Amino acid sequence: MGRASLPPPPPPPPWHSSVDVEILYPPLSHFGSRCPDLKITHRWPPGVGGCCPRCCSHPCEVRPGPEFLTRSYLFYANRLFKAYQFYYWDPSCRDPSYSLVIKGKLRLRQASWITRGATEADYHLHKVGIVFHSQKAMREVASWINQTSGEGCSGFLPPGRTWAPGALYELLSAKTERDCTAALGFAMHELSLVRVEKHYQPLLQPQQSGSRLVEELYLGDIHTEWVERLHYRPTGYQQPMQSAVHHVHPCPACGIIYRADEHHPPILPVRAQLPMQLSGSWVSTHCEVRPAVLFLTRYFIFHGNNHTWEGYYYHYSDPLCKQPTFTIYASGHYTQGIPSSKVRGGTELAFKVTQARVTPMDQVTVMMLNSSEPGSCGLTSSWSAGVEQDITPTNGCLALGIKLPHTEYELFKTEQDVKDRSLLYVGERPTDGSSPDSPDKRPTSYQAPLIQCAGAPEEFSNYVSLKYLGKKDANGSEALKSLPVAFLLFIALLFLRWD
Incomplete structure (x- = not known):
């Protein structure tokens, strides 16, 4: 058209x-x-x-x-x-x-x-x-x-x-x-x-x-x-x-x-339904805004050969995703998908989170984590900006609402856009901030789509996961420090008034 x-x-x-x-x-x-x-x-x-x-x-x-x-x-x-x-x-x-x-x-x-x-x-x-x-x-x-x-x-x-x-x-x-x-x-x-x-x-x-x-x-x-x-x-x-x-x-x-109206509703063109193909790397197309003032971008890697997955969740304090607050890395495994009986075209899966790491990126998050209850979020009073820490030994991080091990009941869907790029839709998160941790809480709608990144997934993974470079952690490994650019495609927003 x-x-x-x-x-x-x-x-x-x-x-x-x-x-x-x-x-x-x-x-x-x-x-x-x-x-x-x-x-x-x-x-x-x-x-x-x-x-x-x-x-x-x-x-x-x-x-x-x-x-x-x-x-x-x-x-x-x-x-x-x-x-x-x-x-x-x-x-x-x-x-x-x-x-x-x-x-x-x-x-x-x-x-x-x-x-x-x-x-x-x-x-x-x-x-x-x-x-x-x-x-x-x-x-x-x-x-x-x-x-x-x-x-x-x-x-x-x-x-x-x-x-x-x-x-x-x-x-x-x-x-x-x-x-x-x-x-x-x-x-x-x-x-x-x-x-x-x-x-x-x-x-x-x-x-x-x-x-x-x-x-x-x-x-x-x-x-x-x-x-x-x-x-x-x-x-x-x-x-x-x-x-x-x-x-x-x-x-x-x-x-x-x-051109449609109430008497002539749109009848959309027929589209072929794609099989669920999760394997590969998928990334946010823009800075995502969730209820309760959450700004984030997501990056997932799915390994279809053994049904394991890795996820990076980059959290920010602003709608441009330019001011990082903390990053969560999570991993685990997922079940074989079955067609959804509630949402036609969707696929139901269960994801188990078994490991997680957190990197605080600003002093406010550092202070919050260091003041958390001993034994509830990593090593007590050991957090510092840009240094990643494993929270698996403490079964998650109470201050960030992370509980390990943890199972979520998900709804997925794949599509292709007009440029034949693969899109992945993941179930919408509950508005009240809770987790879909039981089958009856499984989503019936979707979040913003992720786009598949083909070619060299390992190099792209390095781009995403090493956005923060610089400090050494306790083991002498490179930890994370903020780069001065936003991640992927974001938007500048204007405050407006209609007089």
């Missing part, structure tokens, strides 16, 4: 200020990887326009539950917005169940004091309507509403009501003060936390030079527990949506989603 296939957005409103930040990252191609090199420029505001789900992988989103959906949001200069959410029976988003059309008003406020780099916003819903795409969907949703809603919604749809194709039913109206959305687990709290990113995508054709703008909108995360959704205020993000005009190319699904 070419850019010309989508109409341009209306002109942007006047803004009081804007900021450009350019960041260059060290190229990774000489490590033999297929991890992308980007030159990133950021500017806010982008103006007004539509957003479709991220299209570099499959735009059929998986929310906890699981729920399968696609989204298309349009923001106007007068602060009004119109949003479409299309729900499906299947993880390929080809069998629509029902569509929601949501209208309201959004007011951006100030930089978030909790999630650095984000902007807080207030929103007000004017109307929410629903269109059913089958008798089955109508019967099921009506049953939810009639059973769980208050008196004003108990007769939302009479039993036996025949499905009328294209009929729009009102779920919420600000004028009549009617709200029948709770039974669907519906809330738009995602609009209360906003972030915009821009970067440039190199042109794909060999004879072309230069790059094209890609613009992404990050909205607040959805709580992993259904009952918490209605009152949860986000501190992390969902997978980003892309500008309908400035998106990753090619994107066959973008035009389909952009």
